[in-house]
Every structure is written in C-alpha cells, then in structure tokens.
Amino acid sequence: MTTATRFGPILDADGGVTFRLWAPAATSVDLVTATSTPMRRDATGWYEARIAGARAGTHYAFRIDGDLVVPDPASAFQPHDVTGASEVVDHRAFAWSANDWKGRPWREAVILELHVGTFTAAGTFRAVIDRLDDVIAAGFTAIELMPVADFPGRWNWGYDGVLWYAPDSAYGRPEDLKALVDAAHQKGLMVFLDVVYNHFGPEGNYLGRYAPAFFTENVHTPWGAAIDYAVPEVRAFAIENAVFWLENYRFDGLRLDAVHAIGAPGEPSVLVDLSRAVGELAARTGRHIHLVLENDDNAAWLLDPAPAVPDGKYRAQWNDDYHHAWHVLLTGERQGYYVDYADDPRRHLARVLASGFAYQGEASPHRKGVNRGEPSADLPPAAFVSFLQNHDQIGNRAHGDRLDGLASDALAVEAALAVLLLAPMPPLMFMGEEWGSDRPFPFFCDFAGDLAEAVRQGRRREFAEAYRDQTTAGEVPDPLTEATVRSAVLDWPTRGQPAHRKRLDFVSTLLKLRRERVVPHIAEGGGKQGGKQGAGGAEVTLDGAVLTARWALDGGTLALIANLAAEPATAPEAAKHLAGGAPLFGPPPASPGATLAPWSVSWSWRAA
CATH class of the missing domain: 1.10.287 (Helix Hairpins)
Structure with a gap:
C-alpha cells in the first residue's frame, strides 16, 4: 500500500520486514519466526520488531505473555488456516495486466453475486476465471464475491471470517485472487467484495485475549460484545482493511454486510470515516470505486450515489423491501419478516418503485411495532440495489430453496424479472438465477467440537x-457435512436444458435492452426518486393488480405497465400517460380499458 498503515507487516525498502502488533493487554510479545525475538512495546500498547532476514514468504506468529501463540490479526495470508502461522506477502510483486482499468460508472452496474467455493466444482479463485465469459455473455457488468476473509475450516459462507485481511486458503493464494480481479478487468467486468465489519467469527479470534479494547461489553450483538469503533486503533483496523482490499487487490467496490448490527459505531460513525478514506483513494487514483451497504435500518442519510468519489456516504443500499414485497406476492409466504408485506405486497412494491424504501419510518409488525426506516423519496433510483434473490434470501431457508421452486407460476417469475432488469435501479442476481437454476444454497460451515x-x-x-x-x-x-456443501455447487451443465436455456435467453435479452436502451438515459447519481420533478423522478399508480410507473430520465420517459396477477385485468385510466411511447419490451402500451393478460409486463420509451 502507498498509504501509511498501522496494522500488518511492513516490507522495508532496503530489505527486511518490520512486524507490528497492537496488544495493550499483553505484558510481553515475542515474534516467532525460525527463531523467537522479543518485541519492543511503546506507551500505546504497540509492539514492534524488525527482522533483517525476513522477506515475502516468511512465516511468523506472535507469542503472548510467553504462552499463547497467535497469528497476525492483519495477516495477509494463512497457508494453514486461522490458527496457523501468518505469511508475509509483498503486494507490489504481482504483475498486473489491466493497468489502465479505472472501473465503470455506477449506472452501468448489473451485478452477479457469487460464492467462490460453490460457483464451480473446483471452488477456487482461478476456477472463477474460467466462467467470466459466461457471466459477460449473460449481460452482467460486475461480479460480487461473498466474503473471502479467512474463516475456520474447509468451507463457509464467509461471514465467520476472523482474519479480515487474508483471503481464505481454501480458494487459493493472494496472487490467485489478484489474477481473478485482473482477468475480470481485462474483460470489462467490475469486481466487488462483500466485507464484514459487524463481528468476528466464533472460532480463531484471539483479539479479546491481548486487545480486549476491541470490544465493549456495554453493547451486545447477536455475536456477543460489540466491536468498539470509538477506540481509534479499532476504527483504524476496519478502515485500513477497506482500503487494503481496494488498493492491493484493485476491487471496484465493497458491499458492507449488515451495518445495522454494528453495535458501537463511534462518533462520527465508522461508516462515515471509512467512506471518506475510500474517497481519498478514489480521488488519488482516478478510479470509479463504489461502496454499498446492507442496512436493515433503511437509513437514507447514509446514501448518496451522486459524488464522483465517496465522501462520508455510500452509493447504494441493498433494498430488502424490494425483495420482500415481490417474494410475498410470488409465493404467498407470510412467516418471519414477510409479515410486514403480507397486507398488500403490491402496495409495498409500488412504494418501493416510487420512492425507494417501503418502510420509511412506519411501524413494523415483525419488529413488534417499532418504527423502521427514513424518508427516501429524495434519493435517485441509483441508491437502491434491487433483487429477487440473494445468498441470504435463499440460504436463510432450511433447505436453501430458490424462488423458481417456491413461486406458484413461472409467468409470475418472468414478470418479476422483466421489472427488475429494466427498471432504473441497479439489479443484482444470485449465481445461477440467470438460467433458473434449481440448485439449493443451504447454510454451511466447518466448525469443530462443541x-x-x-x-x-x-x-x-x-x-x-x-x-x-x-x-x-x-x-x-x-x-457441517460436505454433502451439504456439494449440494450447493452450481449446476452449470443444466444451462443447456430447454427450460434453462429459455430462461437464460430471456434474461440476456432483457439485459441487452437495459444496456442499449435504458442505461444511456440514467443520469450518474442525479435526480429525485419521487415526485414529478428531477431527472430520476418516478410517478407510480396502483389500480387493483395493475401497476403503472414513469421515470423521467435523460432524454425522455421510461414507462411501465404491469398486471401483477394471475387473472386478466383492465388497463386503468393512468395508462393514458403511456400513450405515444415506443415499445421497448412486451406488448405495446395498453390504452385505458384494454385487457391486460395475466402477469403481463410492458415497457416503453418516449423521447422528450
């Protein structure tokens, strides 16, 4: 890295390596390499030792108080899992090919989320490279990797990572991950990484032993004591980690997992400082870098896709409201958080299309009447990542069922896809969804003992x-079983079967239309989400099961009329506003009083 760092080994320009560890609760720390070297402590709890003969490839660990041997919490690689020795990595040594790559504008984002370990039978970074042409052919412009930070055992979803700086050895070495990013960039694909800053995994984390200030017992999360981002060193650990992935691995952006579960964010929030640090990197390099949140709180104040570089805010948020409304409508399920949408899923969907969130401060039945969300109508469509499936919404089910196996009508799923993939919001799909894979994605991990x-x-x-x-x-x-993991490995050969081939062609056609006919008219971050004014304004009406929507984009109006029901419906009076538009997808826009076929979707474009 070219920026100053506090954590992790520093390869000296004249040879040798300086090792550092923040261990304020330790009375002594020894650096363990081929020999044992006492480390010097300063007044703030930092220990340091320089080894002249160390270099890239050197294995090392820290012995705490003459007893406990631990890896570096900022280890760049763990060849023998989370409890083994760390390895020094020289990030300057990789020979990049796509050196002119600066990324792509956010408006072009069409994201395929994938899990490296089950995306291919081999389950490695290098194996993903072999499928990039298929990703591009389907119409995606970006892949998003579920977390790769080192986790215990042979397999994991990734959200149990304990060494945030080290790509897990089950997937390959650091240079293999760089090769994947480099290959994607050579083909024009952005690569995003999912990162977890709300907790450490339950196995292999020793920070509480020698740096208990990382956590505060005053705030508890589902994983125990909260990470305390009011502590400067702790805040630096997360912020440096974000910059580390973006600079050393050249990711095009990060998706921050469940930031609502960051129990002690500090003041200002660590999210604000992280965004600003990333913005400094983007400004210095001239790269497009995109930051995205998962946030159940629907905190609109954190979102702003307009700035060229992040400056305390985030491009977008995964819009769970969009998914939940569609899921209830397509499956009829009402358990758990779906109860919040069970009263009228079409109404919730209409609000999402019109103004971003379905819950903008209203009481949530699932949360026992607690108000959820903030007003989002002033945000443009680019601030909301839409999806019908993702790893959570599939894997949080007992059997990891996919939508096509749950929906009562295949036409309904195609209607949902037609809305998802042509609306101005950036769409996301989960691996295999583009061909209607029925391969499950159940939860799996590889812990031991109790x-x-x-x-x-x-x-x-x-x-x-x-x-x-x-x-x-x-x-x-x-x-815990390998059989569960193997059941999730993506079934690439089934793409050639007639039904799956038909779905893939359908999705590819929609994404081609999006690329050629919609994206050129989406202002990069500008306009309002709701109301009649602004470049991104949406006017939405719901008449029974018929939804109409109009977005004022650059150069004209994008319009939608959809019958979201299994029975024919009559086009409402609002359909008159669609007159004169050129058909983009589906049948020509219907006039008021015309009959709409079940689950029919029509998109049109009217030039200004």
Missing part, C-alpha cells in the same frame, strides 16, 4: 416451527 454441535442444533431449532410437519430434524440439512 461449537459445531451448537450450530447444528441451533439450525434445527431455528426451523422447528417452520418445518413442524416434518417428523425428523435430520430433514434439515446438516450445515
């Missing part, structure tokens, strides 16, 4: 109510 059994039993208890008609708990897949 922790493994606790996870196994917890998973069964979690779904006991939803699956109370089943006679054996064993019918819920065991998250």
